[in-house]
Amino acid sequence: MMEREAKHTIGKTLKIIFYLLVLFIFLFPIYFMAITALKSRSEIETQTTFYPKKLNMKNFDAMTKGPWKRAIINSLVVCITSVVLCLPVSFLAAYAFSRTPFMGDTHLYFWLITNRMAPAACFIMPFWAMYNNIGLFDTKWGLLLTYTLFNLPLSIWIWMSFMEAVPKEIDDAAFLDGFTVWRYFGRVFIPVMKPGLITVAVFIWMFSWTEMMFAVNLTAVASKTLPAQLTVTVMRLGYGVDWGMAAAGGAISIIPGIVLVLFTKKYLTRGFVPLRRL
């Protein structure tokens, strides 16, 4: 008995050590970035320190002005409009796919999903040329439109997994009672779909918030998003990297992720469960 108990405690200690190790591996880089943003320039460039010797708020001050402020606002605008646009559109499409078989639906669905899988790099050049011709280059509208290319397939995919969990008989019963489709959505279906709504919204938001390739190549000045602005700090030709600003911008870009994971973790983990159908 004693032996077993000893084994148990050892196991428990090992587990706790493992947890702490994991915490360290995943948190240390983030911590290091956050404190780098608070260091003075000379401290960053000359020594490796694990806490700032003297607090320097200059980098974060710069975030509230000029191009950085504009970039953050642009990012927020693009994210919010993406959610507003893609959420209903993907909802309707997913509903159609999950409820009504029609000719060629599997092929259409496969094509839809391949848009999520297609390498974005292939689309940069045509978008660049198209947007230059029709005046969408360097506009938030242009970015928003390109983002739907990747947001819609993924959202539809996630919606589907939620919708398949709701029996079709409920729909039929409602329609027999004389509900129109819209009234059914408003009264019955959307309230049932609330976890799906949150999950899809989070995924659309995160994609639009993190996307960089289009943001870098399809914007110049006016509608640079935060990720695009961040690349500027790293790619300054001939000046070296502006570590302080890069770290400060990076730290700010992480904030929505932290907020979302804290408030919606329950939904995120649940959101993927019915995906078992693929």
Add this chain to the structure above:
Amino acid sequence: MTDRRYLLIFPAIILLIFNSIFPTLVVLNYSFTEPFKAPYAFEGVQNFIDVLHSHEWWEAFRRNALFTGLVLSIEIPIGLVFALLIRGKGKLIDTVSTVVILPSLIPFVSVGILWRLMTKSGGPLPLMFSWFGIKYSLMTAKTAFWTLVVMDAWHWISLVFLLLSASLVTIPDVYYTAARIDGSTKWQTFRFITMPGIKYSLIVVLLLRIIDSFKLFDENFILTGGGPGRSTELLSYFLIKKGIQEWVGGFAAAASIIYLVFVILLCFILITILTKGKGMLER
């Protein structure tokens, strides 16, 4: 009532036609011409021949395949182990699982910057390596490539963990209790209860990771910029470099088409194998 609910897909389809079909046609058009040169010239399949003869293209391709293989063989097992070990109730476990999920919500650029900070000369990683007397520098090809792999693992173990732990929760406890009563070994429990329960999530995550590591760009761009030399240049980076920086539009377009066809074929084959030919809409 005739069922016209399928009409509801149209908003999505219209958006995607503008976003997907149209650009694809533009690339296709480019691939047969030399778009950024003044007189319009139809070049036939010359661009495709150039790509297939290009040493650079095949190098990038091989490098990307190697990258995908390495990344998968690191992320899937570790993610699975994490999902198996980090579960249950309790504050500590809750915190740990939240922290493990966190990286997947960080912008790619920021992950790139994070790792550049970690690996810059005088940063924590070179410092740690120097304790063991190893000289670490992103300026050597091998180190740069492995740093890219480790960075990707750091970033995406979170996704593997998220999907797998989500499906682990759905396995009823009763199964485990029954297995214990029947005296099955740990391996048997894993093989015959856990594995079937998470099979589908494993498939999804495999698909996503294979495809996504074939289109990795952002971190590649930020961390190494393809360098030193061309030693960490992956496919997407190669394309952008050719198309937007070196202005060889026709070549880049032809490469895009090949790349696109390859990824979609891969996707098709994987889905067909994984769903046993039933397609994605199983009714």
